[in-house]
Amino acid sequence: MSRVAAVDMGAGSGRVVVCDLVAGVPSLTEVSRFPNGPSLVDGRWTWDVETLHRSVADGLAHAVALGAGSCGIDTWAIDYGVVDRAGSLIGPVMAYRDDRHALGVDRARSALAWDRHYAITGIQHLQFNTAYQLAVDDRLRDDTSLLLVPDLLTFWLTGVRACDVTNASTTALVDPRTRAWSPEILSALALPAGAFLSLDEPGLVRGPCLDDRLRGLPLVGVATHDTASAFAGTPVDDRDRALILSLGTWALIGFESQTAVPSPESMALNVTHELGIDGTIRVLRNVSGMWLIDECRRAWAAADGVDPSIQWLLLAAAECAPFAAGFDIDDASLVAPGQSPETIGHVLVGEWDGSRGSVIRTILESLVVRLAQRAEELDGLSTEPRSVIHVVGGASRIEVLMQWLADATGKQVVAGPVEATALGNAVVQWMTTGVVASLGEARSLIAAMPEIREYHPAGSRQQWLRFAHRIAR
Template identity: 45%
Template sequence: MKRVAAVDLGASSGRVMRADVGRGTLELTEVHRFWNGPVQVRDRLHWDVLHLYRSILDGLQLAGQLDSVGIDSWAVDYGLLDAHGRLLANPVHYRDARTDGVLERVVSAIPEAELYAVTGLQQLPFNTIYQLAADELPPDAATLLMIPDLLAYWLTGEIGVERTNASTTQLYDVSARDWSTELIARVGLPRRLFPGLREPGDVIGNVSPDETGLQPGLPVIAVGSHDTASAVVAVPAANERFAYISSGTWSLVGLELDAPVLTDEARAANFTNEGGVDGTTRFLHNVMGLWILQECQRVWGDDDLEGLLRDAAEAPPFAVLIDPDAPEFLAPGNMPARIDEHCRASGQEPPRSRGAVVRCILESLALAYRRTLRLAQTVADREVDVLHVIGGGSQNELLCQLTADACGVPVLAGPVEASALGNVLVQARALGEPLPDLGAMRALVRSTHSLRRYAPQGKPADWDAAESRLFGTR
């Protein structure tokens, strides 16, 4: 039996989870949860990374005696160190407006087809390549570390970047499985900025007890440090004919493949090929996710999600539909007002009640999932028998049922804590637990966690018509 800690950082909160992992045992306990979110400082949106680090130390102290620690977080954001290893500035939040128009400027110099052939990455305006191109590089910048690697560096003093997170930067060669020296040069960046890569399961180093106050000799282990990479490890699939939605602030809709798909068809569909644990490829597309609903609740000052979902279930179906990936829904702000504007611009009467707004959001998400899943199967030539919904969104019963109805396949919902589970499973294997492959890890998840099944209901023709209304396709 191993006792490990997962530091799991999301876009709105972070937590330290203690886990016991052994034969037939996979038990998580939340020992510390803390706020995480954007901090506006004049004209920039930042992450409060020092608060995160202090909160992580507090949580690891509360976790007690441990065999190891692993850290996962969101992707694309980074910190820059000087030659002495000091952080130059607080990391900028990916929702900051500094990247407005940068994508277009970069692809005018490096055509999209060339970028995709090397990186296999979905074009998103906040990808690391565009963040770095948005501002002049500070002259004393010596090292770039992704967020989990920055925190691991502060714990251990060891520098490196874990591969699954590196694959989200659009500066990584997905075929060579290394930094793309050519792309780095063409963007005007020095190659020295990008340190060596680590694999999930590598021991990064031991914590510095004098600086952290943590137990001497505690190892920090690289996991799938992109939280979605960790989450996919914990998809409780019994065979390869599955798709997944890692559902939270973002919805990551995709397949697990043995190799990237770098065809023109995949690029036109704007699918991404991100690194997974054990050399797998996460072939997926980002859908905006529950961020839109979260922002509505914030503006309304209404944290009664159950009540909102009850009202949404009673609202008329398909009354109003929005494109959840429309750019106006990306930044923080008055989301209900933006939904009204979006509806009027598309010739629809805006929803008149909160329940109708929530119904609109969830049906629109389900339609986006349907469209994405069908495209993924076509482009990757992979059939799917079941759709696994993991993460916080797996608790949203209405969304799960709408997703099953829209996609026409059974949905298995759970586990909720997929990122933390994938994190601790990789640690446990590195420490010697008999979990030789992803199949063994997933079997342990299936045997220790309850799942909820949603069978497709309703009329497929109604969803066909709704998709045609929203996206102009059938």
Template identity: 45%
Template sequence: MTSTPPIAGAARSYAAVDLGATSGRVVVGRVGRGELTLTEVNRFANVPVRLPSGLHWNLPGLFTGILDGLREAARTAPAVTSVGVDTWAVDYGLLDADGALLGIPYHYRDARTATVAPQVRDKAGAQELYTVNGLQHLPFNTVFQLAAARDTAQLAAAEKLLLIPDLLTHWLTGSVGAEVTNASTTGLLDARTGEWSRDLAARIGLDPALLPPLRHPGESAGELLPHIVAATGLAAGTPVVTVASHDTASAVAAVPLTAPGGAYISCGTWSLAGLELPGPVLTEASRAANFTNERGVDGTFRYLRNIMGMWLLEECRRVWAARGEPSELASLLADAARAEPFAAVIDPDAPEFLAPADMPAAIAETCVRTGQRAPASRGALVRCVLESLALAHRRVLRRAAALAGRDITRIHLVGGGSRNDLLCRFTADATGLPVIAGPTEATALGNILVQARADGLVGDLAEMRQLVADTQELRHFEPSGDLRAWDAADARVVTAP
């Protein structure tokens, strides 16, 4: 491993606001010569609220958690140089002419797009949509959410549309813009030009004037507003830096891809598995395989597929805990390791797993429907989930390599799922490739590193990744066992269309 290139100047501190689908946090990152450390200063739950209009994000509550975290960052860090915000993708808020939020943003798991998405695809043409935006068809993509909102009073009154990280940045700074890595998940960004497709927006009945100016990672989004300074204790004039505001884009920026041949899996609520490429893959074969082309740092493309990830396991644990049944993760994983291999396998992306009230029951019913035995214990069910995720990782990465004309020699598994040794081992065994697990905190690291680069403290993307490789704990899993057993299990999976 080569040494980290010299870093100019003394170590400095940066605050990362990092919101995931189930929790949010504020993290202080310290960056210097051979130094890259994170300290979590506030973590808070992200619990959606079901209102008469549907499922929504509690964005005011999240913003309160952000301010609490920034206040703690100001109290504990020597000096916070800047702030950056990343969140999940696709969801948005609407602003009126005064810049006020119209309503509470919808949650992407709300059912309002279920019937709209096919209508938009039929009207615009699935091939034509893909030629423009290069996106995997997911019913909750922003373009479909906006089609569902057509003719509503909120959309009629709206002057600007801001994705969630851009909305939070607006509340911090008063500025209006759309960061490009997140904009590329909307279905309204032209995959070839990197600009808004105003023609496509007009075709779905959206006023193109709603789309804000685009920003790129590393650009300034403005300074903290005076009342934010007063509420947090951060210094007046503290800049908010536009980071790779889609959390997966931030995570991929911190994947230690220091040599050719690496694929990545960013594993949390979702598993996002794919390759980093210099340009999009917009072929008909790519569209048919339902792969997405999302923008990354420095003009790169994240060529990947979304896979329903640890959501399945966490929902099982939530249901068991609510029933008063054992749900402690370490015990469940120990039971899963002893359970019968390949007793049942499922497709994690089957629509019945998107938002069931009872995930264990949904999995059991799917097993029976596909001619398999329902898992007889919690350990067996957890093993079913993890083996099924490993097989999904294998299918997606093999297909990505074939469609992009690339060879994969190793897999980098980052995010919360990298702490799950059983999942890492199953992924190595299923693919026949070594898995490098970590960093767990890839999203926050990517956020911090883009801020540090904007501050002139680190260099290009390669230098950022080398610093990650040199300073973060990485664990290695070599493939073992009989690959033919995984082949046979994969042949039994009934995949969603």
């Protein structure tokens, strides 16, 4: 059966999407959407995972009513719950944007030198890496289980404890060569090995859902990291010439490889190595994507009592002067929730007029500059420059942004599908049940979707290079 349910959750919202193949072309129907976001509880940013679990089950009940034959869950990475022997959650699930996670950096670095840590995992330094969170977390014992968020939700739905390798690979605790937890790192950080379950590759059926409304719906262990699913749902025809950009709250730009390993060159660039389906490795750079757009819209909605539409904001941005101001979109001061035009103003180079259009244009131009820089760095790790950037996710619909990216990089941009993550989730289910024979076959079906758009360089790349130089600190 080709009709499946993809549970796809990001840091801002979650949804259940029914995916099907109609005349050989993927078709998607969103049957449920629910809010998500960190909450400040006792001074710490946490996730309300119990409410997420109820929302997921409710959404899946709708999918079952529409004939879904299986389901899979993908979410954001890094964050985790700790479950005791009886299956109870110990303490809250902390949100990665909680700034106290940075306290674990020094503790981890004193236990294991950073160059050795990177040489094993190839995971970039982020102050909220799971390894750093665990360095200051005393809940783990040998009789507990560490479950990343999608694995925790899967456990509550099926009663099965399991860990997916794609999400686990983001923790800075996994060796990409063995696709398993690194004994050296667990020992160095004094983490109890018994708390870490053996890692599963995507494509295993975890078990039937226990909720009576779900009628024993099989839950497939998909690529539970949303970026891994997004890459699987990208219509790449030649991975050796393509960069992939998953552009949402975060922007993750990189390429697929089956041979890449951490190197001094990748360490110098803070490149990350995450695991994907079919034995692939994603060689990536993280960039703060549409996060600041979302935060400014939140601030304006709080002031106005109504959420300003992104369409109106983009029209206003188009009326503003180009390259008036810019900033480092990855500035550490802009990571925590509560950002606004005022907080961005503290790191601004140049001057904007303060209008909402100028704020949006400045954010987008600064984002494009950083993405172009990252694309060039990734080309340096390849045997030759990659000529195409595939862009997936909601922001792939922003035509001016796609054209700016083509201009700034000098590369062809292939935009879409918007729902690459849900499609990648479905792809693993289709492969598991034999609906499609391979990842290549699935990608060729996605490439035929009518929403796919191409953009070619048309403006001056030199303008972008000069702007990048001007705003560099």
